[in-house]
Structure formats: C-alpha cells, structure tokens
Amino acid sequence: MKNFKVALFGCMISLSVFAQEQASGFVYEDANANGKKDRSEKGIPNVSVTNGELVVRTDASGKYKLPVVDGQTLAVIKPAGYSLPVDENNLPQFYYSYRPKGSVKSEFAGIAPTGKLPRSVDFAVLPTTEKERFTALIFGDPQPYTEEEVAFFAKGVVSEVVGIKDVEFGLSLGDLVGNDLDLFNPYIAATQQVGIPWFNVMGNHDMNFDAATDSDTDETYEAHFGPANYAFNYGKIHVIVLDDILYPDPRDGKSYWGGFREDQLLFVENDLKFVPKDHLVVLAFHIPLSEPEGDPFRDADRERLFKALQPFENTLSLSAHTHIQRQDYFGKESGFMRDKPHHEYNVGTTSGDWYSGKLNEQGVPVSTMRDGTPKGYAFIHFDGNQYKIDYKVAGKTEDYQLEIFAPKVAAQGRNTKAGIYANFFMGREGDVVEYRVDDTEWKKMHYVEEQDPAYEFSVYEWDTSEELLEGRRSSNPVPSKHLWRAALPAKLPVGTHKVEVRATDQYGKTHTGETAYRLE
Structure with a gap:
C-alpha cells in the first residue's frame, strides 16, 4: 500500500510538471510606444513580475522567468517612475492571460483560446x-x-x-x-x-x-x-x-x-x-x-x-x-x-x-x-x-460635507425631545463636531449611533404620500457611524434662529454648514 501511495504521488508530480510551462520575457522601456520590444529598447532591472502567486524580479537585462499553468495570468507590477500603456478605453495593459484552450464554458464569454505560450512574454x-x-x-x-x-x-x-x-x-x-x-x-x-x-x-x-x-x-x-x-x-x-x-x-x-x-x-x-x-x-x-x-x-x-x-x-x-x-x-x-x-x-x-x-x-x-x-x-x-x-x-459643491437636521418650528419656552443632528459624511467617532445658535459660543455635539432623521424623513415620505412619487422608494434606514446630536434650544426669543455646525476631520480640516429653525 505504501509503495502504491508513493507511485501515485510521483504520478501527480509528473502530471503537474507536464502541465507547467516556463514563461520568460522582458520588462522594457517602450521608448517609441509601439507596444513591441525593439532591439534598441533596453530592459529594466529589478522590476517585479508575477503569475498570480509567485513574484520574481527582472535581472540586469530586464529579463524574468516564471512557471505558468493554464488559468494563470502573467503580469508586471508597475515600477515607480514609469507608466503603463493603456488601450483605447484607458484600461492599463500590464498582463498576459494564459488560457491555451480558452476559459471554461459559462453564460458570459470569458477569454478566447490563447494557444501556445509565446516564446517571449514581454511587458x-x-x-x-x-x-x-x-x-x-x-x-x-x-x-x-x-x-x-x-x-x-x-x-x-x-x-x-x-x-x-x-x-x-x-x-x-x-x-x-x-x-x-x-x-x-x-x-x-x-x-x-x-x-x-x-x-x-x-x-x-x-x-x-x-x-x-x-x-x-x-x-x-x-x-x-x-x-x-x-x-x-x-x-x-x-x-x-x-x-x-x-x-x-x-x-x-x-x-x-x-x-x-x-x-x-x-x-x-x-x-x-x-x-x-x-x-x-x-x-x-x-x-x-x-x-x-x-x-x-x-x-x-x-x-x-x-x-x-x-x-x-x-x-x-x-x-x-x-x-x-x-x-x-x-x-x-x-x-x-x-x-x-x-x-x-x-x-x-x-x-x-x-x-x-x-x-x-x-x-x-x-x-x-x-x-x-x-x-x-x-x-x-x-x-x-x-x-x-x-x-x-455628486451634484453638490466640494464644501458640502455635512447635512444638518433640525425642526422647522418649535414651541418657545417649552422643553422638547427634538434635537439638532449633524451627519458628517467623512466623520468617525472621536471627531470634534460643534454647533452654535445665533453666533453664541461653540458647544460640542454628542456622537450617536442612530438613524439619520433627514434620511428617515425622505424615505417615509414614500409611505405617507397620497400620490405615487416618481422614482423608486429608497431602502429602510440603518444606524449611521457619523452622526452627532445636540438638544434644541427652545428658551430663546420668538423668531428665527440660525444654527451653525463645524466639524473637524481626522486630517485637521474643518467643514461647516448651517440651517435655521423658528420658535413660536
């Protein structure tokens, strides 16, 4: 039994070696950008090339050698100081897909048969x-x-x-x-x-x-x-x-x-x-x-x-x-x-x-x-x-970095559970987000993991409208990871009050926004 296992293992190795090809080629500086390695064009040393698993470096002449099997793809790892050629669709060209008989059959077409491995696969x-x-x-x-x-x-x-x-x-x-x-x-x-x-x-x-x-x-x-x-x-x-x-x-x-x-x-x-x-x-x-x-x-x-x-x-x-x-x-x-x-x-x-x-x-x-x-x-x-x-x-100016939600109107002098919310799109827990009302002192808002009320309002409009809205109802809201809240100041004079919010991101840049609410 032992000898059978050894023989079977040896057979598997032989099949693996038989299926494996040895690829070689050059990474070269395409001086005239014609996509072909001309004799005058020099190879580039110390550039990485991969078969999707192994990674080797080119030698002093820009040459590499790599094993490759059906289904693998050879690719150059673009070195700094060089750019990759692109096709008519601006897609970078840096690889050679090796599929001698083409991709496996599928509903959507894959790679056409590539045939025999080229003598030199150059990049x-x-x-x-x-x-x-x-x-x-x-x-x-x-x-x-x-x-x-x-x-x-x-x-x-x-x-x-x-x-x-x-x-x-x-x-x-x-x-x-x-x-x-x-x-x-x-x-x-x-x-x-x-x-x-x-x-x-x-x-x-x-x-x-x-x-x-x-x-x-x-x-x-x-x-x-x-x-x-x-x-x-x-x-x-x-x-x-x-x-x-x-x-x-x-x-x-x-x-x-x-x-x-x-x-x-x-x-x-x-x-x-x-x-x-x-x-x-x-x-x-x-x-x-x-x-x-x-x-x-x-x-x-x-x-x-x-x-x-x-x-x-x-x-x-x-x-x-x-x-x-x-x-x-x-x-x-x-x-x-x-x-x-x-x-x-x-x-x-x-x-x-x-x-x-x-x-x-x-x-x-x-x-x-x-x-x-x-x-x-x-x-x-x-x-x-x-x-x-x-x-x-999309569709907004670069400085639109936060959305502020506050009631449109509230009762003057009466306590309310309504709040001011700031959704700071690039925010994270620990960021400093502050607010002020009518140019008073800045106060910190509190980080919360709740559903954004502005988004909730937009979604539930679809459920409360008596007329069919154009478009398609949005998904139900989920708790946001970048939401802050403050209590709504109601013990202020009757009238309109300006709310300003400023948020400082993890890179030290400050973003601002404002809204208003009315007390009656």
Missing part, C-alpha cells in the same frame, strides 16, 4: 515623471443592473469628472455591474470618458455565478479588465488589488464569503518582499475586512493579511460593498500588531442606494445611502507615504 512600460504628491479618484459600486442605470451612472457621476486635471488614475472598488456581465462594455465606455488610466476591482456582482470553483469566477471579468489580483507602484505608494470574494462559500457551497484563497495570500506575501518598508501599502478590495453584523469575512485570512502587513508602518485599505460610508480601525485586539492601527475606508458608492429615491433636476435618482451619506466618490491625496481623503457628493 512594456513608459518612462514618465512621477510626483510623490498626487491624487487618485475612487469610485465605489457603480453597480448598474440595466442600460438605464448605466446612463444614470454616466450622467449623475461620470459627467462631473470628465477631463479632470491633476488626477493620476481612477479606481473602481468592485460591483462594476449588477450580475449582467454584458454591461461591462457600457460601464467601460462610461469610465473611459474621464480620460485617465482606470483600474478596477472585482465585486460579488461581477462574477461568473455558474463557475464550479472560485478561481474560475473571474473569467469574464478578466477578459475585460485583466487579472483580479495585481499590484502597481506610484511614487512611495504600493497598491495591491485583490478579489476577496470566496464563491461558492466554502462553508456550505451557497452564496459567497469574504476572504482569500491560498494563492492570493501567497501573492501578497511574495509581492511585499520587494516593497520598501517605508512605503505606504494600499490594499483595494470589495468586501470590507469587517462588517457590523454577521460573519462576512474569514478571520484566518484577515489575520494572515495583517501579519503580511506587519513590517509596514503605513497602511490603508479601501473597500465598498456596503452602500454606506464609514471609517474602520484595526488595532492589536483585531490582530493588527502595530501601535498605529490599520485604517480601512469603506467608501460611499456612486450608485448610492442602488439608484433609488426621487429624481433630481438631471432626471437621475438622488439615491442617498441608508446611513444618510449622499452618493458620491472620493479623492485620495497622497504625499510621500502619507494620505488625506476627501469625499465629493
């Missing part, structure tokens, strides 16, 4: 001047389910940033579409209009749901956008993009679970070996590492990810998925073993509350999210290995 990069101070544009969940919703996304969000200046690249954090993968091309056409290189993350609504294994769920995604797991450098920033959806859920074979496969974790660990420890490591994925309820993420995977990040003082992760906005912090009690907690920014979505609510003057759903955050997008401003984040509400 072009373009020389450029990169600044250590730059800005990136971040979209959460465009998630259109129909062509009409693609139009809402394009008109209500993309149109605001078409031709934007002084932004180096864009990144969408998954759920690029809503299950219908035929909408990938309309989505691409929309983001192409922005006019900057655009990176993408795979979400749980971007998968091939008829795939038998998790590793095959991204075939249609990859046919359009490239690998679901990759990395790139920009200045002192190292970005790692990951597919963090396990499908089918390994616990019961149903639905999905947040987490990573072994090959993905090996990719992260191998990749980070070549990243300077003083760089900022930015992780981008769809499902947040933690959610308020349930068991959305496999604990062991989060712990292993945190272990890989331990040598780095400066880290940040970006997620979406929840259709709310919040700031999460992971310290030692959460397995992140550094004095400085790991910050995860769960970004508000461009689809908001799934294109719900009344139609605005553009004919686009207002789509405020369940925690009272208006739909929008984020700008991350990098400076060396540090960052600051701004949230931009």
Whole structure:
C-alpha cells in the first residue's frame, strides 16, 4: 500500500510538471510606444513580475522567468517612475492571460483560446515623471443592473469628472455591474470618458455565478479588465488589488464569503518582499475586512493579511460593498500588531442606494445611502507615504460635507425631545463636531449611533404620500457611524434662529454648514 501511495504521488508530480510551462520575457522601456520590444529598447532591472502567486524580479537585462499553468495570468507590477500603456478605453495593459484552450464554458464569454505560450512574454512600460504628491479618484459600486442605470451612472457621476486635471488614475472598488456581465462594455465606455488610466476591482456582482470553483469566477471579468489580483507602484505608494470574494462559500457551497484563497495570500506575501518598508501599502478590495453584523469575512485570512502587513508602518485599505460610508480601525485586539492601527475606508458608492429615491433636476435618482451619506466618490491625496481623503457628493459643491437636521418650528419656552443632528459624511467617532445658535459660543455635539432623521424623513415620505412619487422608494434606514446630536434650544426669543455646525476631520480640516429653525 505504501509503495502504491508513493507511485501515485510521483504520478501527480509528473502530471503537474507536464502541465507547467516556463514563461520568460522582458520588462522594457517602450521608448517609441509601439507596444513591441525593439532591439534598441533596453530592459529594466529589478522590476517585479508575477503569475498570480509567485513574484520574481527582472535581472540586469530586464529579463524574468516564471512557471505558468493554464488559468494563470502573467503580469508586471508597475515600477515607480514609469507608466503603463493603456488601450483605447484607458484600461492599463500590464498582463498576459494564459488560457491555451480558452476559459471554461459559462453564460458570459470569458477569454478566447490563447494557444501556445509565446516564446517571449514581454511587458512594456513608459518612462514618465512621477510626483510623490498626487491624487487618485475612487469610485465605489457603480453597480448598474440595466442600460438605464448605466446612463444614470454616466450622467449623475461620470459627467462631473470628465477631463479632470491633476488626477493620476481612477479606481473602481468592485460591483462594476449588477450580475449582467454584458454591461461591462457600457460601464467601460462610461469610465473611459474621464480620460485617465482606470483600474478596477472585482465585486460579488461581477462574477461568473455558474463557475464550479472560485478561481474560475473571474473569467469574464478578466477578459475585460485583466487579472483580479495585481499590484502597481506610484511614487512611495504600493497598491495591491485583490478579489476577496470566496464563491461558492466554502462553508456550505451557497452564496459567497469574504476572504482569500491560498494563492492570493501567497501573492501578497511574495509581492511585499520587494516593497520598501517605508512605503505606504494600499490594499483595494470589495468586501470590507469587517462588517457590523454577521460573519462576512474569514478571520484566518484577515489575520494572515495583517501579519503580511506587519513590517509596514503605513497602511490603508479601501473597500465598498456596503452602500454606506464609514471609517474602520484595526488595532492589536483585531490582530493588527502595530501601535498605529490599520485604517480601512469603506467608501460611499456612486450608485448610492442602488439608484433609488426621487429624481433630481438631471432626471437621475438622488439615491442617498441608508446611513444618510449622499452618493458620491472620493479623492485620495497622497504625499510621500502619507494620505488625506476627501469625499465629493455628486451634484453638490466640494464644501458640502455635512447635512444638518433640525425642526422647522418649535414651541418657545417649552422643553422638547427634538434635537439638532449633524451627519458628517467623512466623520468617525472621536471627531470634534460643534454647533452654535445665533453666533453664541461653540458647544460640542454628542456622537450617536442612530438613524439619520433627514434620511428617515425622505424615505417615509414614500409611505405617507397620497400620490405615487416618481422614482423608486429608497431602502429602510440603518444606524449611521457619523452622526452627532445636540438638544434644541427652545428658551430663546420668538423668531428665527440660525444654527451653525463645524466639524473637524481626522486630517485637521474643518467643514461647516448651517440651517435655521423658528420658535413660536
């Protein structure tokens, strides 16, 4: 029996070796930008190249060697000081998908047969001047389910940033579409209009749901956008993009679970070996590492990810998925073993509350999210290995950073349980939020985890209206993670009273807003 096991093991090794190819090629400076390595174009040393698990560095001539098997993708990890070529849709070109016989059969088309592995798989990069101070544009969940919703996304969000200046690249954090993968091309056409290189993350609504294994769920995604797991450098920033959806859920074979496969974790660990420890490591994925309820993420995977990040003082992760906005912090009690907690920014979505609510003057759903955050997008401003984040509400001016709710009228001199609420969209518990009435002294508001009354009012209007409203009823409200309250001063003279609120964010920037109420 023992000899049989040894023979079987040896046979398995032989099959593995037989199925494995040896890929090689160059990372080179494409001086004439023709997409081909000309004899005069030099290779670039010490650049990372990956097969999605192993990571190697190019030698002095810019050459690399990597094993590759059917289903893997070779990709260059863009070095700082170079840019990636983009196609006509502004999608970066940095990979070679190896599918000799094409993707597994699926409802939505995947990758066409690539045939025999090329003799040399070369990756072009373009020389450029990169600044250590730059800005990136971040979209959460465009998630259109129909062509009409693609139009809402394009008109209500993309149109605001078409031709934007002084932004180096864009990144969408998954759920690029809503299950219908035929909408990938309309989505691409929309983001192409922005006019900057655009990176993408795979979400749980971007998968091939008829795939038998998790590793095959991204075939249609990859046919359009490239690998679901990759990395790139920009200045002192190292970005790692990951597919963090396990499908089918390994616990019961149903639905999905947040987490990573072994090959993905090996990719992260191998990749980070070549990243300077003083760089900022930015992780981008769809499902947040933690959610308020349930068991959305496999604990062991989060712990292993945190272990890989331990040598780095400066880290940040970006997620979406929840259709709310919040700031999460992971310290030692959460397995992140550094004095400085790991910050995860769960970004508000461009689809908001799934294109719900009344139609605005553009004919686009207002789509405020369940925690009272208006739909929008984020700008991350990098400076060396540090960052600051701004949230931009779609359709509003840049200074619209908080929503104030107060009664319209109250009885003068009579105690009331009514309050003044401030929803500070980028806020977090511990931020200083203050208010004053009629230019009196500033007083602190109290952080609360309640439903935003302004959002509640907008939702329940659908239930109390005697006429059918245009649009679609929004989702029921949930407690907000960025809400503050103060008592309503009623022992003031009869008349109108001005309320001002000021909030200071975690980066030291102060934001203001005002409203008024009347005493009778």
